[in-house]
Amino acid sequence: MKKxxxxxxxxxxxxxxxxxxxxxxxITATFDQDVSLxxxxxxxxxxxxxxxxxxxxxxxxxxxYRALEGYDVEKLYVDADSLxxxxxxxxDLLVPVEVLDSAxxxxxxxxxxxxxxx
Amino acid sequence: MKFGLLVxxxxxxxxxxxxxxxxxxxxxAKGHEVQRVFFYHDGVNNATRLTEPPQDDRHIVNxxxxxxxxxxxxxxxxxxxxxxxxxxxxxxxxxxRISGLxxxxxxxxxxxxxxxxxx
Numbered sequence: 001m002k003k004x005x006x007x008x009x010x011x012x013x014x015x016x017x018x019x020x021x022x023x024x025x026x027i028t029a030t031f032d033q034d035v036s037l038x039x040x041x042x043x044x045x046x047x048x049x050x051x052x053x054x055x056x057x058x059x060x061x062x063x064x065y066r067a068l069e070g071y072d073v074e075k076l077y078v079d080a081d082s083l084x085x086x087x088x089x090x091x092d093l094l095v096p097v098e099v100l101d102s103a104x105x106x107x108x109x110x111x112x113x114x115x116x117x118x
Numbered sequence: 119m120k121f122g123l124l125v126x127x128x129x130x131x132x133x134x135x136x137x138x139x140x141x142x143x144x145x146x147a148k149g150h151e152v153q154r155v156f157f158y159h160d161g162v163n164n165a166t167r168l169t170e171p172p173q174d175d176r177h178i179v180n181x182x183x184x185x186x187x188x189x190x191x192x193x194x195x196x197x198x199x200x201x202x203x204x205x206x207x208x209x210x211x212x213x214x215r216i217s218g219l220x221x222x223x224x225x226x227x228x229x230x231x232x233x234x235x236x237x
Contacts, residue, residue: 002227020159023198027219033227114226116124116234 002113003034008043009117012062013053018046019061021118026064029071036112037068038105039097040079044086047078047093065095079105120151122225126236128160129178130171135164138235139181146189153229154192155182156222157214159236162200165193167211179211186213194221 006025010017028035039047046062053060068074076097083089083099090099100108109115123142127134142152157164169179186193193214195205200216207216226232 004223004226016159020199024158024219024222028223028226031220031223031227033223114232116226116232117236118126 001032001034003036003111004028005036005038005109005112005115007038007040007109007115007117008046009041010046011042012046012048012051013056013058017118018043021116022061022064024116024118025068025073026071029068029073035073036075036077036108037073038077038079038108040082040105042082042086044078044082044088044093047076047095047097048088049092049094062094068095077105077108119145119230120153120228121145122153122222122229122232123155124222124225124232124234124236125155125157125161125164126159126234128163129169131160132237134235134237135161135178135182136176138233139178139185141233141235142185142191152189152191154194154221154225156225157193157195158199158219158222160203161236162195162203162205165195165200165205165211165214166209168209169211183211183213196222 008021012018051060051062078097078099080099080101123138125135125138129135185191195214195216197216197218
């Protein structure tokens, strides 16, 4: 078993990276690997509650993050500075996460076998 | 060392595909193995044989095909990302094949290093 980390750095809409990252995560989960997700920079918006996409005509895929638990993907980490820089806190997020500072994040990244950044 | 490569951007607009190609050539020249190149996001646009750049420019697609022919590099295009962007079997350049995201995960598992080329 290898340790796969997916680093999500982009806003959920505007580009397709967040959605296609989620697709890779769900596939990886079926391979019995150790999967963790990181949300940093604008990527923290992917987990924001209350996403309304009707007016931009793009599907709101944020409920999928709630389904991750069903795939045994339970290691979700959020960068503390990215949250505070955007006026967000843990209670604004859709799912339970662990908030880490930069040093803790760096340590976690160093432990991974595969890091994919989207 | 066994490398897996991930190309996340389309040809010409971004340098990612050029860098990945140059990395692959250099790695093979040094005696390493490039186990697979996986094309995801707009990277799937690297696989269409309809590509026709001006004659004085590099032909990114043909360059990948030649690499596959010479060194048996497995060029895999993500099916979901490809279908979204109109890339189907009938437009694939030689050496490319369409398959699932599992092939990317497989690269992560089997390669010593999975190297991403994107923005």
